Amino acid sequence: MKEKIVQFIEENKIIAICRGIYGQNLVDLVSALYEGGVKLVEVTFDQGNKDCIKKTSEAIKLLNSTFNGEVKIGAGTVVTLEQVFAAKSAGAEYILSPNVNKEVVQAANQLDMVTIPGAMTPTEILEAHFAGADFVKLFPAGTLGLTYAKDLLGPINNVKFIATAGVTPDNLGEFLKLGFSGAGISSYLTSKNLVNEKKFDILKEHAEELVAISKRI
Template sequence: MADTLQRILDGKVVAIVRGISSKDMIQTVEALNDGGITCVEVTFSLKSEEKCLDTLKSIRMIKEHFGDSVAVGAGTVLTPENVSRAKEAGAEYIISPNVDEAVIKATKSLGMISIPGAVTPSEVIAAYNWGADIVKLFPAASLGLPYVKALMGPIDGIPLTAVGGVDASNYRDFLDIGCVGVGVGGNLVNKKLIEAGDFEAIKKLALEYGLK
């Protein structure tokens, strides 16, 4: 678990893979990895059980194909049940858009890294007290750098990551004010490019973050 946390901290950028079919998953992650991004979050969909199963399939595929070269986690995890399912599929960390005590504690009980999403100081502190390893500030760009910086003042001992509206043009701004990392979705894992089979373009987007 400590090793997974360090890999997330060293990786700086977590690529958020949302709405991408399992059939395109290996090529997508390969392109991200070739571009220097080694942390990938595959999100659950709330639309159907079929889509949830495809998320679990994708996590399993990434773990089996890439092993320890990619740190894979599950995103949009809202229930302890999906924590367990993600763990069984090979997820190493759990990311949520909200703070849920049961989800955090289920994550920690299974030896995984917990990264819940919060907005207010009360939410951040509650998440950390319940066992979160990192707290995700979401939506970070909408909250703005001044808000994030002000929030860090009294709670500078809690590791924070910035997610929501983050891209290659502003991610260093969040790192510079003290965030331990960022999460980047459609600005990096571009669905149209993936559906068109342009994985070289995905690699180029990943390289813009200067991690390789």
């Protein structure tokens, strides 16, 4: 099963990061993204919300029941073992983190979830890789830039990378051309303002644009 999710991520490339969006708004958003071709959605744990485990778990369950496997749902900002277990219980098939925590990576691996910890430096990237990460999330990719990413991929060419934070239509193609497996994208696909204004048609168009770029590489 885990190998299938790895392959699904490599084939579909675009992970939409949903942060602080719940209920019908989340369903409508993911429906629009799916219509636009995006089939990977990350629902984050909001670390500043004391009810984040309950809210994120409910959101993952809702999306799984609504999309029945057509959209692969992951949990984001997973930083504790409790969140790993909650993500698994809710039906998440992969987890993403902003940092490298060996215990989190190994626990998720044991639960047969794909692991995507976040890292910035070569030391962190290789620590994640040797801990058993399936992908390493270069974070924040947009701030670090394409030159930094290219320099990393010279010596560290045995790691599968996901570019996250600051990835846009202007640089997505360049990250993929460098050899990145995919990208995590938030505001361009999941803008709270557009969601609250029910402008899901715009977000569908954004999804179509990013998917088209990913298919050209």
